[in-house]
Amino acid sequence: MAYLYVDHVGKTFPGVTALDDIELEIEMGKVHTLAGENGAGKSTLVKILTGTERPTSGSLIINGEDAAEHSHLYKTVAYVPQEINLFTNLTVAENLFMPFSRSHHGGMVFRRRQLEREAQSWIERFNIAAQPSDKVGNISISDQQLLQIARACTNESMKILILDEPTSSLTETEVERVFRVVRDVVAKGCGVMFISHKFDEMFAISDTISVLRNGQKIDTQPVSQLDDKQLVKLMSGQEIKTDAQLQPDESDSAHEVLLEVVGLSGKRFEDVSFQLQRGEILGFAGLVGAGRSEVMQTLFGYLPARAGTLRVEGQEWQLGNTSKSVHNGLFYLSEERKYHGIFPGQSVRRNIGMALFGETAVRGFIDSRKERGRVSAIVRDYDIKTPTLNKDITFLSGGNQQKAIIGRAMACNPKVLIFDEPTKGIDLRTKMEIYRLMKELAERGVGIILVSSEMDELQRCANRIITMYEGHISGDFNIENATGADLVGAIHGHGGDGDAA
Numbered sequence: 001m002a003y004l005y006v007d008h009v010g011k012t013f014p015g016v017t018a019l020d021d022i023e024l025e026i027e028m029g030k031v032h033t034l035a036g037e038n039g040a041g042k043s044t045l046v047k048i049l050t051g052t053e054r055p056t057s058g059s060l061i062i063n064g065e066d067a068a069e070h071s072h073l074y075k076t077v078a079y080v081p082q083e084i085n086l087f088t089n090l091t092v093a094e095n096l097f098m099p100f101s102r103s104h105h106g107g108m109v110f111r112r113r114q115l116e117r118e119a120q121s122w123i124e125r126f127n128i129a130a131q132p133s134d135k136v137g138n139i140s141i142s143d144q145q146l147l148q149i150a151r152a153c154t155n156e157s158m159k160i161l162i163l164d165e166p167t168s169s170l171t172e173t174e175v176e177r178v179f180r181v182v183r184d185v186v187a188k189g190c191g192v193m194f195i196s197h198k199f200d201e202m203f204a205i206s207d208t209i210s211v212l213r214n215g216q217k218i219d220t221q222p223v224s225q226l227d228d229k230q231l232v233k234l235m236s237g238q239e240i241k242t243d244a245q246l247q248p249d250e251s252d253s254a255h256e257v258l259l260e261v262v263g264l265s266g267k268r269f270e271d272v273s274f275q276l277q278r279g280e281i282l283g284f285a286g287l288v289g290a291g292r293s294e295v296m297q298t299l300f301g302y303l304p305a306r307a308g309t310l311r312v313e314g315q316e317w318q319l320g321n322t323s324k325s326v327h328n329g330l331f332y333l334s335e336e337r338k339y340h341g342i343f344p345g346q347s348v349r350r351n352i353g354m355a356l357f358g359e360t361a362v363r364g365f366i367d368s369r370k371e372r373g374r375v376s377a378i379v380r381d382y383d384i385k386t387p388t389l390n391k392d393i394t395f396l397s398g399g400n401q402q403k404a405i406i407g408r409a410m411a412c413n414p415k416v417l418i419f420d421e422p423t424k425g426i427d428l429r430t431k432m433e434i435y436r437l438m439k440e441l442a443e444r445g446v447g448i449i450l451v452s453s454e455m456d457e458l459q460r461c462a463n464r465i466i467t468m469y470e471g472h473i474s475g476d477f478n479i480e481n482a483t484g485a486d487l488v489g490a491i492h493g494h495g496g497d498g499d500a501a
């Protein structure tokens with residue numbers, strides 16, 4: 001029997017069967033990928049493997065024993081969540097070995113030198129570009145991502161490492177660094193469970209792929225037996241067309257400037273100027289930390305501007321006021337939906353309905369029937385999987401939360417929509433739906449800014465791509481001239497003026 005055996009596990013929540021009779025093995029020295037659309041049950045299975053949730057039926061067998069009766073076995077399963085979860089004010093060495101009781105560094109006064117010496121060997125093994133004494137807040141996101149994996153691996157009992165979308169905001173070069181680490185972990189004899197929505201990554205790193213759909217295991221296959229098309233079909237139960245270019249077609253209003261940014265400076269960026277035309281999708285490429293999100297959050301009003309101006313439809317725009325932005329039709333859809341997007345603890349209906357107040361309120365009171373009708377339509381149009389409209393939005397899968405946020409913004413008749421990594425953690429079928437929606441909106445005259453770490457996404461959807469490097473604009477490309485090599489060069493700060501605007 002494999003080291004970890006999922007023995008016919010079922011898990012139900014009120015109104016939902018999240019997992020139905022799942023049988024799965026994770027072998028040592030292999031990478032086993034768990035694939036599935038949003039809401040398929042991946043996170044629930046991971047929670048069972050790490051002991052956060054107990055199965056409703058069946059059992060988890062670790063090293064031949066039932067984990068429910070031998071809870072110390074859970075210590076052999078290390079888990080790296082998708083979100084970076086480090087102490088940014090502490091050093092790299094401190095983050096690696098915290099809590100100190102977990103390693104050999106217990107006691108009132110631990111020896112900093114020894115801690116840093118030991119940290120150095122982990123830093124080298126994982127190829128992290130940092131010193132042991134560096135504050136984690138000052139190192140790059142990709143180094144933080146690697147540090148987080150290294151931290152999990154300092155657990156000496158680890159036999160299985162679970163990586164939940166470890167590359168969701170990394171560029172290709174950075175992903176390769178993570179993969180080198182995964183291969184090293186596997187070579188040392190551990191088993192890895194990998195979760196991702198990105199096909200090229202699944203095929204690059206996996207030995208085996210298991211597919212979940214609607215809580216059921218559809219298949220487990222060696223990666224050599226699968227191709228993209230088959231995998232898509234297993235995941236979604238249907239074929240999905242993915243080869244389309246989805247740039248908006250130029251309309252009569254093309255070249256009409258909708259938004260104009262001049263000399264904008266703020267947190268982590270300097271002197272940014274660009275124009276967004278009506279009906280276009282303007283992509284923003286760059287490494288994580290290049291300043292793209294900060295520019296967008298400053299335009300929206302979350303972050304203060306140090307200098308610069310913004311004009312929308314020729315009118316001076318008051319920076320620093322998010323409610324005015326929303327009121328006047330400028331929306332920012334954050335990549336951090338947990339912090340800026342959803343209202344946790346509130347139902348799906350409230351979360352979407354709050355944007356419809358203008359339509360559904362009569363003399364200041366919400367007309368419940370109207371609200372229910374409009375929200376139901378949005379849930380249907382965006383295929384948001386929720387057992388009822390009254391479900392707390394926190395219990396929806398990540399992808400379904402994202403769809404709810406997008407549906408809400410779309411319902412507000414936006415003029416300018418800023419999407420920051422809109423398909424992070426989103427399955428392929430929904431991704432294609434989002435691309436088509438963006439195209440449709442742009443063709444209706446909305447100006448769209450698309451910040452993305454996925455070159456494929458930018459090249460497929462954007463009419464133009466601006467690149468940023470270390471807080472500055474480093475290139476401006478029309479899509480016809482935006483080759484992959486030029487874009488990659490520009491996001492790394494090498495030339496890349498493209499057909500500079």
Ligand SMILES: Nc1ncnc2c1ncn2[C@@H]1O[C@H](COP(=O)(O)OP(=O)(O)OP(=O)(O)O)[C@@H](O)[C@H]1O
Pocket residue numbers: 013014016017018036037038039040041042043044045385395396397398399400425
């Ligand atoms: N605590 C909970 N209470 C109620 N329902 C839940 C809970 N946790 C998960 N679910 C439901 O179980 C189903 C499976 O969700 P899960 O988060 O495991 O999917 P997933 O495959 O990880 O999706 P994603 O790729 O979007 O993260 C979903 O319908 C979700 O709404």
